[in-house]
Structures are given as structure tokens and as C-alpha cells.
Amino acid sequence: MPFNPLQSARRDIVALGIAVAAVLMLIGTGGSVLPQTLRALLGSGGRPDVILANALLLNIALIIFGWRRYRELLREIEVRRQAEARAQVLAATDPLTHCLNRRAMLDATEQMRLRAAARGDVVAYCMIDLDNFKQINDMHGHAAGDAVLVTLCERIRKLLPRDAHLARLGGDEFAIVTSFPAGNTDRVDDLVIRLFADMAEPFCLTDVTIALTMSIGVAADVETDSGAGSAGDAATLLHRADMALYHAKKQGRNRYFWFETGMEAELRFRNQLETGIRRGLALGEFVPFYEQQVDLDTGALVGFEMLARWRSPQLGLISPEIFVPIAEEIGLITEMSEKLMDQAFHDAREWDESLTLSINISPVQLRDPWFAQRLLKRLVAAGFPARRLEIEITESCLHENIGLVRSMIVSLRNQGVKISLDDFGTGYSSFEQLRDLPFDRIKIDRSFVSELRHQDKRSRIVEAIVSLGRGLDLPLTAEGVEDEEILNALKSMGRLKAQGYFYGQPEDADAVRARLQSAGRLIQSSAPGASPAPTPDSGTEQSSFRTA
Known part of the structure; x- marks a missing residue:
């Protein structure tokens, strides 16, 4: 049985012994002294024994002392008991809501x-x-x-x-x-x-x-x-x-x-992905792939959009829809994005100067007030011209902190970076935001573009977005161009850029380089004798991201 100091105090043997001894002595001395005292007061006897009288008084004092001490001890025990009860309640209760913890x-x-x-x-x-x-x-x-x-x-x-x-x-x-x-x-x-x-x-x-x-x-x-x-x-x-x-x-x-039992397997797989993302970042398993962007009128290649891919030794090639949300939740999206951007800047330096590079920015990154400065610093370190870079921001970013987003857009545009509003039509952008925020381009979401495949169900939303872009004097890019029917429908709507699987699957840096080299659109191939651009300071780290 655990030791309880309060129960021990209630059974204080010393205090109990003093009280019992005092009572016994009172009985013994009182039986002799009190009759003598009574007779002396009545005038029928002599004075009582002085020593016994003093002992009687001492016994009475001890009894009074013991009783007071016992009462104080009980009072102290009660206070401690209440304090212990309060401590137990506090240990089991949330102090704000008074719920259990x-x-x-x-x-x-x-x-x-x-x-x-x-x-x-x-x-x-x-x-x-x-x-x-x-x-x-x-x-x-x-x-x-x-x-x-x-x-x-x-x-x-x-x-x-x-x-x-x-x-x-x-x-x-x-x-x-x-x-x-x-x-x-x-x-x-x-x-x-x-x-x-x-x-x-x-x-x-x-x-x-x-x-x-x-x-x-x-x-x-x-x-x-x-x-x-x-x-x-x-x-x-x-x-x-x-x-x-x-x-x-x-x-x-x-x-x-x-x-349900399936949820446990799903969570276990998520944990596996989370562990793999942390390891893959350290081992350079995340690499940029590039999707072609083409001018609809001429069919000419005008740039690429960088798309993240994960070359996992265990799971194979994984699309960003799977690992990006997890990287955002565990706080690794900024590190991942910056490493991919460094590699993309390094890859794109040798492309023809007419080709642009588009990069998607996570809403998490836009919460960083120093994002614009960090990006510009990376451009300088990589030696990649800002005028060839296009940043894509989704509509959802505009509602988290519109003031911060506006200041970032202005800072980047002042340095020559172009800003696109990505996935337009899926969020809640207002005409006022489109008019006030200095966007350079609108990208039509693939979910609307895919409806153009059926001539009898031509998307009025796409036509409205094209009209809006024309009215605001904003160029447009259509995502998700996957077949000729969609392509022809878009051509009838005006001058647009397009990207999608109709022009080929996204490719890694080596495949893009080979494509551009065969077309004579690499800097060193278009200018014979020209030396390639210098490797940035972090080239050792970046080169690890070119190969899985």
C-alpha cells in the first residue's frame, strides 16, 4: 500500500501518547489532590500537597495543549487534503476549457x-x-x-x-x-x-x-x-x-x-512516402521535368514549364500530385522547390535565349515575405536572366494575404520576371484582382480545356476567359491540349500559347537538351565556338539532381 502522509498524520503516536499520559496523570493526581483541596476550602482539612497540586495543574495544561495541537493538526490535514484534491484535478484537467486532458x-x-x-x-x-x-x-x-x-x-x-x-x-x-x-x-x-x-x-x-x-x-x-x-x-x-x-x-x-482497416494501410503508405521524401531530398531523387509550350498560330516552341518528378528507387517515377501535398504538410516544400529551381536554372541557361522557363510556386512559399528576394538571389547565383523566367501563382494564393502577394509580384516584375495566374477559373479571383494585380498572363485550367474535345459541348467558360484576357490585354496559355480536336477549337479563339500531351510527354533535362540540340536551339550550337555558361557555385549539389 503506498505511503500516505495525511493518514500517517492522523495516527500521530507521539501526540496521542502525550494526550493519553496527561489524562492518566490527571486521573491519578486529581483523585488525591481534588478531595484535599475541597476539604481545605470547606475548612475541614489541611492544605493539599503542593507537589501534587502542581502536577495537577501541569496535567491540565498538557491536556489543553494536546487538544489544541490535535485540532490544528486536523485543520492542517484538511487543508492539505483539499490542496491534494485540487492538484489531482489540475493534473487531469485542461486549464482553459476545464475538460479532461x-x-x-x-x-x-x-x-x-x-x-x-x-x-x-x-x-x-x-x-x-x-x-x-x-x-x-x-x-x-x-x-x-x-x-x-x-x-x-x-x-x-x-x-x-x-x-x-x-x-x-x-x-x-x-x-x-x-x-x-x-x-x-x-x-x-x-x-x-x-x-x-x-x-x-x-x-x-x-x-x-x-x-x-x-x-x-x-x-x-x-x-x-x-x-x-x-x-x-x-x-x-x-x-x-x-x-x-x-x-x-x-x-x-x-x-x-x-x-476502417484500409485506413491503417493508407496511413502506413503515407508514412512510407514521408520517409522517402526526406531521404530522397538528401539523395537528389527529385528532378525537374519539362513540358513544351507552343505558339498555336506558328506551332513554334516558345518555352517549357518545369514539373517536379520523384525518381524513387522503390516506387519508380512519381508525379507531384502525390508528393507535393505531403512535402507541404511536413515543411519540406520550400527546400524541395529551391533545389528544383536551381537545377532548372542550370539546365535552361544553355537553351536558346528565346525560350522561357515557367515554374509553379507553392502557396506555402508565398507566405514567406522574403520569397521574392530569395528567388532573385538564386537567379543571380545561377546566371539565369530574369526576363526568361515566368512564375505561376494559383488563384488560391490570392486570398491568404493579398497585400503580401501584391508586393512580391511588384518586386519580381520590377526585375523582369513575368507572373502568370495559373489554373484560372478553378478559384475565386475577382475582376478587380485581375485588374489591380500586375499579371502578365492567364493560364486556362485543363479541366475547362478538355471540354473542347466535343464540338457539341464547347466550353463557354473557355470562350469567356479568352474574351476576358483580350479585354484586359493579357496573353493566355491553355493547359491540357491532348488531341487535335482541342487544338483546332483553341485556334479558332485567337492567339494563344498551348501545352499538353499533344506536343509530347514531359521530359527530363537530358531529353530536352537532345531535342533542342537537334533543332539547333542550344546556345553553344546556335553560336559556334561559344563556351557554355559557367556552372553556379552550388554546381556539385545541383548536378546530383540531374541523375537519379
Whole structure:
């Protein structure tokens, strides 16, 4: 049994011994002294024994002292007991929302599992994550974010069953654990749906009204209709709910999913990709490929768009749709992009000076206020002329920080870099933004261009974008030109640039160099005797990215 100082204090043998001894001495001396004293007061006897009288007074003093000490000791024990109880509550409770914390939630979940198993019930663990909550803290301050969290917990508590527990696992991540009759998962679905309905109501704070969504992952501790096996303990249950939450966020957020066994394999593959990306960056497995850009009227090659590829020894050649979102999430997209740009600048220096190089920029990179300066510095280091570079920015970037994006565009254009608005039509750009932001080109998204394949379903959106570009005096590039039908439809719309598989698959640097050399469009081949451009300082590192 563990040592408990409060219980030990209650059984203080010394204090108890002093009190008992004082009482015994009082009985012994009092039985002799008190009758003598009484007779002396009545005048029928002599004076009592002085020593015994003093002993009696000392016994009385000891009893009073012992009683006071005992009362003070009990009071001190009670204060310490209350402090210990408060410490236990604080150790198990989130100080902001007064929910359980992660450690206490594990214990509460395990205890609920034992009680539910005895009744034949099932325990459901719901993990909740607020979507894009960091933006609330960034835009409105942490005080507003804390107020939202407190209000959210108050709303959730009103919806929970009596035996349910609510916990804040950390930051903007919460969890609910509740029990339900076996085979009756509808009860949990109903709770989750009511949570979403409540979240649809905006959070009205003192100075601002905030709209918020959330994603939820749900797991049960025994096998359900989802086909997942039984969870062995509370930690496994939490892990499964976390995987279901990850799936919900991957599917677009603001939704929920029950855990299924396939999610674990998917997450394991993601972890494999994440590990491979970190290793591949160090080993130079990420290389630039180049897609041709052609003038529709003349059919002449006018430039290339750089596309990232991952030459993985285990998985083969991987497209950016797979690894770029993961690189953004784990914070490696800037390093990856800069290495690819260095290699692309090195490759493009020997192309004919009439050929341009287009590079896509991640929204993550545009959040860096020093991005423009860093890019220009890399251009200087590589010896690549800014006038031949075209930066492509997606529409979604314009809504995160329009002021920062505008300053970057102006800085780059002042140095000769051209700016394109990529995937136009898929985002939320307004005419005002197109008019005010100094773009040099609009790129029509391939999803609209592909509709031109069918003459009876010609895309009115493409025609509207072409008219808009003509009205704003902005050149246009059509992506996704994959066959002659699309090509002919675009030619009838005016002067455009085009790119797509109709002109060939994207190629690596060696294949592009061979293509240009055969066409006489390399600098050294177009100017006999000319020496190639000098290798940049980081040439050793860059050359490793040319070969996998």
C-alpha cells in the first residue's frame, strides 16, 4: 500500500501518547489532590500537597495543549487534503476549457470500456479537429481563439450523454468517449450530426463573429459494421480514431468517418512516402521535368514549364500530385522547390535565349515575405536572366494575404520576371484582382480545356476567359491540349500559347537538351565556338539532381 502522509498524520503516536499520559496523570493526581483541596476550602482539612497540586495543574495544561495541537493538526490535514484534491484535478484537467486532458482521457476511456464490457455495450471514441484554426489565432489573436475553444466546449457538453467524457487533447484537438448498445452505431452518428449542426452556428464574440468547421474521426472498441477488429485498449482506440480523423481531413475536411482497416494501410503508405521524401531530398531523387509550350498560330516552341518528378528507387517515377501535398504538410516544400529551381536554372541557361522557363510556386512559399528576394538571389547565383523566367501563382494564393502577394509580384516584375495566374477559373479571383494585380498572363485550367474535345459541348467558360484576357490585354496559355480536336477549337479563339500531351510527354533535362540540340536551339550550337555558361557555385549539389 503506498505511503500516505495525511493518514500517517492522523495516527500521530507521539501526540496521542502525550494526550493519553496527561489524562492518566490527571486521573491519578486529581483523585488525591481534588478531595484535599475541597476539604481545605470547606475548612475541614489541611492544605493539599503542593507537589501534587502542581502536577495537577501541569496535567491540565498538557491536556489543553494536546487538544489544541490535535485540532490544528486536523485543520492542517484538511487543508492539505483539499490542496491534494485540487492538484489531482489540475493534473487531469485542461486549464482553459476545464475538460479532461490527454492523460486523464486515456484512464477515463479504459474505465468506461470495462464498465461497458460488463453491460455488453460498446465504447465509441470520437476525435475532433478544428479546420484551419490557426488562421483564427493569426487573424484575430490568441484571446479570440481561446474564447472560441471555451464556447465550443460549452456547446459540446450540452449535447453529450450523461456518461460521456470530453477532453482537450491539445491545441484545437478534442475527443469524446461514450458508450452505446452493441450494433446501434446510429446513436453515435446522431451525436456527431448534432455536433456538426451546432458547429454551423457562428461564434459571436465581443468584437468579431467567427465561422468554423471541424473534422471528426470515430472508432469503436469492438468490431462494428466497418469491418475493423476489436481494439485492445484505450491507446489503440485513440490511434484508430486519429487515423479516421486523418482520412476525414484528407477527403476535404468538414466531415466525419468511422475507422476502417484500409485506413491503417493508407496511413502506413503515407508514412512510407514521408520517409522517402526526406531521404530522397538528401539523395537528389527529385528532378525537374519539362513540358513544351507552343505558339498555336506558328506551332513554334516558345518555352517549357518545369514539373517536379520523384525518381524513387522503390516506387519508380512519381508525379507531384502525390508528393507535393505531403512535402507541404511536413515543411519540406520550400527546400524541395529551391533545389528544383536551381537545377532548372542550370539546365535552361544553355537553351536558346528565346525560350522561357515557367515554374509553379507553392502557396506555402508565398507566405514567406522574403520569397521574392530569395528567388532573385538564386537567379543571380545561377546566371539565369530574369526576363526568361515566368512564375505561376494559383488563384488560391490570392486570398491568404493579398497585400503580401501584391508586393512580391511588384518586386519580381520590377526585375523582369513575368507572373502568370495559373489554373484560372478553378478559384475565386475577382475582376478587380485581375485588374489591380500586375499579371502578365492567364493560364486556362485543363479541366475547362478538355471540354473542347466535343464540338457539341464547347466550353463557354473557355470562350469567356479568352474574351476576358483580350479585354484586359493579357496573353493566355491553355493547359491540357491532348488531341487535335482541342487544338483546332483553341485556334479558332485567337492567339494563344498551348501545352499538353499533344506536343509530347514531359521530359527530363537530358531529353530536352537532345531535342533542342537537334533543332539547333542550344546556345553553344546556335553560336559556334561559344563556351557554355559557367556552372553556379552550388554546381556539385545541383548536378546530383540531374541523375537519379
